[in-house]
Amino acid sequence: MYLLMLRIRKFEEKVVELYPAQDMRSPVHLYIGHEAIATGVCLNLRKDDYVSSNHRGHGHCIAKGMDMRLMLAEFYGKKTGYCKGKGGSMHLVDPENGVLGTSAIVGGGLPLAVGAALASVMQGNERVSVAFFGDGAVDEGSFHESLNFASLKKLPVVFVCENNFYATNSHQSARHSNNDIACLAEGYMMPSVCVDGNDVITVFETARNAINRARSGKGPTFMECRTYRWKAHVGPDCDVEKGCRPREELDQWVKRCPVKRFRELLLDENVLPESEMLELARQVDEEIEEAVIFAKNSPLPSPTELYEDVY
Amino acid sequence: MYLLMLRIRKFEEKVVELYPAQDMRSPVHLYIGHEAIATGVCLNLRKDDYVSSNHRGHGHCIAKGMDMRLMLAEFYGKKTGYCKGKGGSMHLVDPENGVLGTSAIVGGGLPLAVGAALASVMQGNERVSVAFFGDGAVDEGSFHESLNFASLKKLPVVFVCENNFYATNSHQSARHSNNDIACLAEGYMMPSVCVDGNDVITVFETARNAINRARSGKGPTFMECRTYRWKAHVGPDCDVEKGCRPREELDQWVKRCPVKRFRELLLDENVLPESEMLELARQVDEEIEEAVIFAKNSPLPSPTELYEDVY
Amino acid sequence: MDLPVDKVESTRASGPAAEGKRTRTYREALREALAQAMERDSRVFVAGQGVDDPGAVFGTTKGLAERFGRQRVFDTPIAENGITGIMIGAALAGMRPVLVHMRMDFLPMSMDQIVNHAAKWRFMFGGRVNVPLTIRCIIGRGWGAAAQHSQSLQALFVHIPGLKVVMPSTPYDAKGLLLASIADENPVIFVEHRWLFDQSGYVPEEEYVIPIGKGVIRRKGRDATVVAISHMAYEACKAAESLEKDGIDIEIIDPRSLSPLDDELIFDSVKKTGRLIIADTGWKNCGVGAEIAARVASDALGYLKAPIRRIATADTPTPCSFELEKEFYPSSEDIIFTVKELLNKSPLSPQPYRR
Amino acid sequence: MDLPVDKVESTRASGPAAEGKRTRTYREALREALAQAMERDSRVFVAGQGVDDPGAVFGTTKGLAERFGRQRVFDTPIAENGITGIMIGAALAGMRPVLVHMRMDFLPMSMDQIVNHAAKWRFMFGGRVNVPLTIRCIIGRGWGAAAQHSQSLQALFVHIPGLKVVMPSTPYDAKGLLLASIADENPVIFVEHRWLFDQSGYVPEEEYVIPIGKGVIRRKGRDATVVAISHMAYEACKAAESLEKDGIDIEIIDPRSLSPLDDELIFDSVKKTGRLIIADTGWKNCGVGAEIAARVASDALGYLKAPIRRIATADTPTPCSFELEKEFYPSSEDIIFTVKELLNKSPLSPQPYRR
């Protein structure tokens, strides 16, 4: 678990480092600050369980087992990337790991997860679907349509709303009549909880129950996970300088860093000694370095490949 | 009030009578059975208050003060109709009476009422908007988007859901995870009630409170009015023969006929003597007869009129 | 009216020619295709408003719920965008959904999922996934359906790479193209015309597919090429009968698929006749007629002996009044008028046709 | 790069010619138009995601919230269909909303309200009401925006009667057309190109409108007509410079409005040059180029000395990789290549161009 959180964090930090060189030409929406959510949820999932994700999807993909080398190659527009350079940072997919795809259309991914869950029921398998989405997706009609259908048909879906209080620069209070998203979701007659999205253990346990419930045919569950994004909506910079959000708000949330909190817990409880943590960090750095080398050294697609894969 | 209910009922009965002649070539969605709702709500409205309506809109239009002659002419595709024959039964409008238009797209009318309410606030006037829609519209994303926005901005809107349990032949239970629509609407932090939609007094009083609340700047209210349609989804026939719905269900609701109930109440309470009722009925029959003559005798539009009114 | 099927059908499209004897309606052909696809392939299912009700979408899904169960043939909430996305998700997870809409006018509700998701999924992800989804929808004309219940919006989908669009006009094509659409790995917009449901014609009992992208010559002729889409193919046949009496011999091409489009078939015909008219069920601006005209103006321009004309619905929303509907919808009369106009015309005398 | 404005502008379109001295960027021109419209008319308001945030939609709404208050310049939930409907409702109740989308890709979300409501409302109700709504949206190219954040979907709206569509390419036109759109009684889809925001040019301080439906000749020439839309007008100018060196003289027409389209201006040019190329920012199939080609093939066919060619984005969704983007997006190179190809061509030798 700690390894995974570290991987997501360090992967994104590497993107921050590399991006200014201007050769990763794809808009990046960084997951830094949200790590506990993807980690806590996905560690409960089987390889063949489904995940649908959004524009801020790197964390979900790594947590669901995708290869950082192929992800980074994709960001660089390389032929070796997950989508042969056609998707980029906002569009990752991996059928082998159950990743249905990341949609950069707000709210676009919810119905996909519901549909995969419908397929699971029709096929009589036990696969569970998770939809990851932001508080922005709650604004959309597809939120309502997806929750209603999933609950109506008692489908094995877990809705995971990563409420970071902003959609681009728009605060939740400028968009939602009810700031309590979990409560809104209750209207669809499914269990609905709101948890601290920066506490990986809580997320993990809540998700475990929800996923078990789904797998045993009892229907969908809604989880609102409150968290905060550290970086700008898009790109490697921080946006508080530009006046997008109050600095104090960010500072408060940085104090509640999900990685740090989990690290301290592990140390306090003597689960993992500091030395092993350092070793893990080193290992992750190595993996990422390797991914960077792989990505940078990979060939670009050739122009004629444009015409492939349309049908 | 009784006059208005009678007008709506008899108008629709006249359509039933005339339709088989096959010269009223426009799909009719009859309001019979719902009369208490349009009546109870609209009698609280001022002439310049707004109403948005749907495919089953005849009742709303009559209740909002529209002229049955021009309505019927419209159904017959005549130049003298409200829309010069371009709209037909499903598309009526009357800016003078605040009727924003009836949309035959399920859920299409809700945002229009919300938008008109937004305009009222911006213009600083006291106009209230009412959105009439069916239980089918609750399925749509626009329901969610409209309720959220209206409540977020505290707009003077009253949402009136005419829950007749069916959308075409599809029962509510095949479409809604939560059969309690009013409860679902509560999630948007607005007062929400469910009333007997066949009881015109209850509808009237509930609507009065909601409209007063809206007019005094306190924001939107949601009203679910339970009722039943007597005729087929579309057309003048009854659909129970075709196996669309259980006959007993219809019979139960016919017993609870809103017009009959109100009539009995008026008689019981000695508000209106039988003789005056008959006189009213006669008067309405006359109005409608006149409307039929007007509509039938009106000229058709000329072919070149097709090209007018696009821009 | 019977739609003549030229022998060319057997060479240019798959499947036998018309002289077979098993006759079915367009409606039955659709139902048979659905039933056979569901029978053979457990991944196929049918969803949409009213697919399991007594009306059964004009009878095209009649009996399917009883036969295959309500898990595979089910009604949906009126939530077109969400439901379309759910079908895409099911397709991604290995199913082959057939989503049914009573009217094409409801597709704009789900434009986001169709245009931004279904059409993009395969390409955007480098071909690693695909969306085998068939979206059936119905167009029509008449009886005052008016502006929101009458639109023939195929051009909106033809514009989008990643979607296929078909519009069968005969029972034979309806079955063969529906089976082909369900078997296709890509999203297909399958457009039916309400006025065709009662048409009957030869429909083999066994399963067969008509390749998506293959047009057919409905009638051979030498004086002008009329490309006629969906129900307009019948109007063109009617026009041909009348024109024949005046010694005018038109060739009728039914493209059947609009995306991909069998433009070679059209080019070959124009090379022969030198005159082109496209008769569509939808609007003209940026419509299917425009696309066909533009391709011919690019690749077969030199063969044209007269201007290219498009016949389409008027440049207005659909009116309700039958008196205005007559003016709004094109018919065989318009085809006859335009063919005659073109025969008297050199490329240098344009005088545009009203529509 | 400077976009030459031909004198013809002053005669065919309203407003003075280019030699004025007040220079503003496209972005500033848009902002100025909004500010002036709001100043003059209290019914005008601006809504959309991010219109009041520090980014201010690429700066085009900067300062408006402060100046006119957050009741008239406000952020909205991410609920495009509902919000569009709400804007329509406000327009019906006497306001003149300007709805802003950061990307045109989000319009499919609101297709129902645009196509089934805004476009229909006036006609369907016999002209008794109208929807004076302006929908601003932005297209662009590059930086791996990929399939869901890059679409240039104007053709979808040109197809629909009841909508107007404009695509200004200069700061002068941006201001004049935005003021015209806001003043128009009908829904207007106003399409901006991100690569134009920094362009600067003559922009008068006072309010002025450019009539919707009037194109402009950007460059006079005799060898071929290039109709170039939005940003492609710049690519065409670049091409013209290069072709000039080879002694080839092209005429460039910027239609500015796509619906209604100034087809007379195009016909006149084609009658002179005999060659037509249409360069669009969007897809080819049923695209704007198809419409223009079809009109010319109908009304000016006899004047053509060579096939009509369309230059458009490739027949694929938009790729992310810059290596593939180069192939996907057309540029001045494609225009140069195609012009030369056509000059060597008679109408009888088609050999289609790749795109």
Ligand SMILES: Cc1ncc(C[n+]2csc(CCOP(=O)(O)OP(=O)(O)O)c2C)c(N)n1
């Ligand atoms: C339909 C649609 N509208 C608008 C956008 C532009 N947009 C991209 S991300 C975003 C904000 C999303 O916020 P949220 O869902 O909370 O996710 P977060 O970025 O906070 O993780 C917006 C408005 C979009 N991509 N899709």
Ligand SMILES: Cc1ncc(C[n+]2csc(CCOP(=O)(O)OP(=O)(O)O)c2C)c(N)n1
């Ligand atoms: C977007 C859309 N989808 C489907 C339809 C077809 N349709 C017309 S009315 C209707 C049922 C509406 O039910 P409800 O809102 O409950 O109104 P009721 O007819 O019961 O009064 C349907 C599905 C439509 N008009 N619009």
Ligand SMILES: [Mg+2]
């Ligand atoms: Mg957020």
Ligand SMILES: [Mg+2]
């Ligand atoms: Mg109902």
